[in-house]
Amino acid sequence: MTADLHWLPASPPDFAARLAAAEALPEADGWDALRALSRTRLDPARTGRLDRVVSRRFSGREPVRLALLGSSTLSHLAAGIRVGALRRDLRLTVFEAPYGQYREAIDGEGSDGKDLAAFRPDTVLLALDAADLLGPSDPDAVGDAAIAEALDRLRALWARARARHRCTIVQQTFLPTALPLMGGNEHRMPGSLAARTARLNAALREAAAEEGVDLLALDDAVLRHGLEAWHDPALWLRARQAVSPAAGPLYGDLVARLVGARLGRSAKALVLDLDDTLWGGTIGEDGLAGLTLGQGSAAGESFLALQAYARDLSRRGILLAVCSKNDPETARLPFAAHPDMLLRLSDFAAFTANWDDKATNLRRIAQELRLGLDALVFVDDNPFERALVREHLPMVAVPEVPEEPALVARCLADAGYFEAVALTDEDRSRAQAYARRIETGGVAPTDLAGTLAGLGMRLTGRPFDALGLPRIVQLVNKTNQFNLTTRRLREAEAAALIDDPDALTLQLRLTDRLGDEGVVAVAIGRPADRDLVIETWLMSCRVLGRRVEEGTLALLAAQAARRGADRLVGLYRPSDRNGMVADLYPRLGFIADGEGRWVLDLAGYAPPGDLPMVVDVV
Amino acid sequence: MTEEAALAELAPLFEEVFGEPVRLAPELTADDVEGWDSTRMIELVIAVEARFSIKLTTREVDGLGTVGDLAAIIARRAPR
Numbered sequence: 179m180t181a182d183l184h185w186l187p188a189s190p191p192d193f194a195a196r197l198a199a200a201e202a203l204p205e206a207d208g209w210d211a212l213r214a215l216s217r218t219r220l221d222p223a224r225t226g227r228l229d230r231v232v233s234r235r236f237s238g239r240e241p242v243r244l245a246l247l248g249s250s251t252l253s254h255l256a257a258g259i260r261v262g263a264l265r266r267d268l269r270l271t272v273f274e275a276p277y278g279q280y281r282e283a284i285d286g287e288g289s290d291g292k293d294l295a296a297f298r299p300d301t302v303l304l305a306l307d308a309a310d311l312l313g314p315s316d317p318d319a320v321g322d323a324a325i326a327e328a329l330d331r332l333r334a335l336w337a338r339a340r341a342r343h344r345c346t347i348v349q350q351t352f353l354p355t356a357l358p359l360m361g362g363n364e365h366r367m368p369g370s371l372a373a374r375t376a377r378l379n380a381a382l383r384e385a386a387a388e389e390g391v392d393l394l395a396l397d398d399a400v401l402r403h404g405l406e407a408w409h410d411p412a413l414w415l416r417a418r419q420a421v422s423p424a425a426g427p428l429y430g431d432l433v434a435r436l437v438g439a440r441l442g443r444s445a446k447a448l449v450l451d452l453d454d455t456l457w458g459g460t461i462g463e464d465g466l467a468g469l470t471l472g473q474g475s476a477a478g479e480s481f482l483a484l485q486a487y488a489r490d491l492s493r494r495g496i497l498l499a500v501c502s503k504n505d506p507e508t509a510r511l512p513f514a515a516h517p518d519m520l521l522r523l524s525d526f527a528a529f530t531a532n533w534d535d536k537a538t539n540l541r542r543i544a545q546e547l548r549l550g551l552d553a554l555v556f557v558d559d560n561p562f563e564r565a566l567v568r569e570h571l572p573m574v575a576v577p578e579v580p581e582e583p584a585l586v587a588r589c590l591a592d593a594g595y596f597e598a599v600a601l602t603d604e605d606r607s608r609a610q611a612y613a614r615r616i617e618t619g620g621v622a623p624t625d626l627a628g629t630l631a632g633l634g635m636r637l638t639g640r641p642f643d644a645l646g647l648p649r650i651v652q653l654v655n656k657t658n659q660f661n662l663t664t665r666r667l668r669e670a671e672a673a674a675l676i677d678d679p680d681a682l683t684l685q686l687r688l689t690d691r692l693g694d695e696g697v698v699a700v701a702i703g704r705p706a707d708r709d710l711v712i713e714t715w716l717m718s719c720r721v722l723g724r725r726v727e728e729g730t731l732a733l734l735a736a737q738a739a740r741r742g743a744d745r746l747v748g749l750y751r752p753s754d755r756n757g758m759v760a761d762l763y764p765r766l767g768f769i770a771d772g773e774g775r776w777v778l779d780l781a782g783y784a785p786p787g788d789l790p791m792v793v794d795v796v
Numbered sequence: 797m798t799e800e801a802a803l804a805e806l807a808p809l810f811e812e813v814f815g816e817p818v819r820l821a822p823e824l825t826a827d828d829v830e831g832w833d834s835t836r837m838i839e840l841v842i843a844v845e846a847r848f849s850i851k852l853t854t855r856e857v858d859g860l861g862t863v864g865d866l867a868a869i870i871a872r873r874a875p876r
Contacts, residue, residue, distance in 0.1 A: 194815060194816075197815070221843070221846070222838075222842050222843075223813045223839040223842070224812070226813075226835065226836075226839055230815075253835070254838060412854045415854065416854055416857065423838045424842050424846075
């Protein structure tokens, strides 16, 4: 694995021509064109070329000032930092001290110290090496006093830097380059530099939090990409480069994230496509039952990985929004009715589903959330949509997400769009605040109850008849999910039920102001003493989330009562597909009778007062 | 791979690193090319290693005197 900028789209083949063209443009346009190039997957050479043009062309612009101080060679990292800043629309200049002279630079000893004071750094980045701070491995050492001493020296250094330069301090965590002397139980050798590096990195977290110092967590980056991607022992010996130049563009981006986070440049909202992004399949074509989502298949779970990551991000203050090409009702259906969805409508601060182009919709979302377009990250599996948004809204971050859905969340995490240096109570409650705003302010009609109430639904029950037979048989035999007993029915059996005076049969048709959904549910009951036993009950998943099951129960109860039954008795026979109705009967108010059946006393039953539909029997 | 072929394949890498075409010849040295400093040298080595899927050793890098030396290493080490 290489430490590259894999979430960015490939650098263009005509890079050189674009670079030259950008340099020739007037100031503002030139900056925008160079920033656009910075948002491509640049290798070290192109990073250097872009940096040279920016430094030449925009030397006059008031910059953010960063001092790059450390104990190894660092000059090869400055270009990546400047380009990382450009990626965040920041012009940044880097102060470099002579090799190894970080203390002198901070303390103002000699000419370099004066230089740093004159530079007036906004940020000092301390890129130190474990061997420099801790010395070599010491086989005779006992205890870990060395760690405490090293931390004391670091704290003193931070205090001096802050007192003299009044700047933000970023401490790079220590690259674990020391070789183990024992192996997996290295920590049992207190004087091992490898063990001390690990311990120092752990202790650094607490110390930095106490002192208000931000960390550049290179040790975490090494976990991600492997030590080879970050450190080359040959280059260390040749040029004292602790960080390999090949990792320079990513190193620069990691630094620029921290600088940007302190300046409010981190993204604030995650905008998600739906079909083949949040779930597998197309809800408008495949229907609820045809979606790939959730437990039971690796593909289904891989979509949940992104949902889980998005939900966790929202809990720490990142707003979520939907931007989907769909009918609005269709797009909302899985959130309301798919049992495996982790994300709920209430998790979203904005929900845009229509047939307009996505650039237009992203503008609307930004407006609705009162955010700049540069605060949005847009995730879409479709390369066309990504390209369209990048072209029309270059300030929106659009990661080049992998085709493998299991890797999309990882890609977002690697891109570091949401880098934060602190977590506040406001962050934790932000998503809820937006959700409340939607409920009360009604910015968008995301509230499902209101939507349903406005649909003008009518559910009409009719006994089985010859005309309805083909559809009844089809529905009974192909419905797997919302199906309480999964009893199949041959056409002759269904026909026999038409003339069976004992059987209570219902085919249920749903209409609304948008049209006729046709027969969407079927129920068959049989009397047993004073009970009416529901042998078959099933419903098309197309109408999940519209409370049709409650309407169906209202009709069943009325029919049963008319036939003189005292109770409705429901059966649930689990299959490998019908888990979504395992709790249907208790949800509808049925009581377990202790023998695996569910019982509803008709004397105590009344249809819900807020049922958003008219129900009748013809 | 011959040294001539390696030299030909180096041309786009030099253009990529220096931002403009460089007339390559076996006897060319860093002193002959404006802007060929230690930073460009590092970028060049990275580009060569990525392009030919090889890792140059410290001894090879230290021993580089001319573009011809680099082409010779590539000719010897590059797969195919």
